[in-house]
Amino acid sequence: MLRRIALLIALLVAVPVAAHQQKIAISTIALNSRTERIELVHQVPVHDAEHALRFQGAKDPDIIGSAASREAFATYVTRRFRLWVDGELVTPEYVGSEIVGGNLMVYQDMPAPAGAAQFTVNSQILTDLWARQQNRVNIGGGTKVETFVFTVNTAARDFTL
Numbered sequence: 001m002l003r004r005i006a007l008l009i010a011l012l013v014a015v016p017v018a019a020h021q022q023k024i025a026i027s028t029i030a031l032n033s034r035t036e037r038i039e040l041v042h043q044v045p046v047h048d049a050e051h052a053l054r055f056q057g058a059k060d061p062d063i064i065g066s067a068a069s070r071e072a073f074a075t076y077v078t079r080r081f082r083l084w085v086d087g088e089l090v091t092p093e094y095v096g097s098e099i100v101g102g103n104l105m106v107y108q109d110m111p112a113p114a115g116a117a118q119f120t121v122n123s124q125i126l127t128d129l130w131a132r133q134q135n136r137v138n139i140g141g142g143t144k145v146e147t148f149v150f151t152v153n154t155a156a157r158d159f160t161l
Contacts, residue, residue: 080123
């Protein structure tokens with residue numbers, strides 16, 4: 001009986017832990033050969049996004065229920081994710097955002113450069129809040145994916161599509 005009570009207490013304590021910041025964001029950069037556009041998708045846990053908005057001074061951010069909160073965080077993401085093409089900083093077009101499961105998805109795209117180009121990327125999403133934040137950037141699609149991991153002050157990385 002004592003074991004069951006201990007197990008129940010352990011489960012009740014573990015549930016709030018699941019609501020803590022996950023401290024990971026995942027971005028994907030891929031070429032859509034049908035549209036000849038480079039598509040960027042950023043995936044950030046809703047809880048982390050709301051915490052970031054509070055840190056920036058928002059009173060009661062609600063990523064799920066408020067389009068204004070979603071847009072405010074999407075703007076933050078597009079400022080903290082940097083992309084260069086042939087050494088020139090570019091700003092991919094903001095397409096929109098949506099909630100998928102417990103994550104906020106932020107979508108961007110841009111025209112693919114004509115011919116071969118050298119890309120450079122740096123993802124510093126949420127690194128201004130948490131020193132242990134990890135941002136994974138997946139380049140490409142299918143079976144040919146290259147992944148970079150960025151943390152606070154990680155240098156930009158080069159790639160080709």
